[in-house]
């Protein structure tokens with residue numbers, strides 16, 4: 787049986803699209819059973835709808851507290867019985883209720899080489915710092931901001947004439963390949979957490 791993936795998005799959804807395409811390949815080992823978002827009207831949701839993948843939206847503004855939003859998000863994800871949850875450009879931090887249910891099997895992809903440049907502006911912060919290489923990090927989500935155990939990283943050069951946008955595009959190209967490759971391996975081979983070290987292959 788392929789691993790059941792629920793993917794959460796907040797924006798363009800190009801990482802989601804790469805996963806959707808990969809899941810159509812025989813032998814990939816995973817299927818996207820639902821796509822969730824914290825806002826409607828985004829291209830990420832349209833990419834799912836075009837392929838008849840079920841979607842759900844849980845906006846933070848609909849809830850009195852962050853805790854009740856987190857509960858509702860966890861319940862919406864749980865309804866699709868995922869083996870793995872993938873945050874692919876999901877611009878909210880999941881909270882304790884979510885992690886109680888999905889901790890250890892929720893992945894996030896971040897556009898920087900952790901532990902450098904956590905937070906919402908990885909490409910901008912790397913460019914401003916003046917690093918010569920940066921990249922993307924796939925990690926197992928914990929309670930911190932981009933602090934979870936690292937599953938995979940990919941490296942790209944920073945060019946002299948880069949803008950934040952051009953650098954982020956280069957990162958995203960490498961990021962999509964890393965995400966597809968690593969999630970497929972996790973689905974097919976399993977993985978285990980040994981402290982901060984993630985080992986593929988069960």
Ligand code: GAR
Nearest residue numbers: 797798799800801802875895896897
């Ligand atoms: C990706 O680069 C992802 O790493 C980043 O947003 C982009 C989403 O692109 N996520 C974060 O910065 C989370 N802190 P996409 O919507 O085209 O997949």
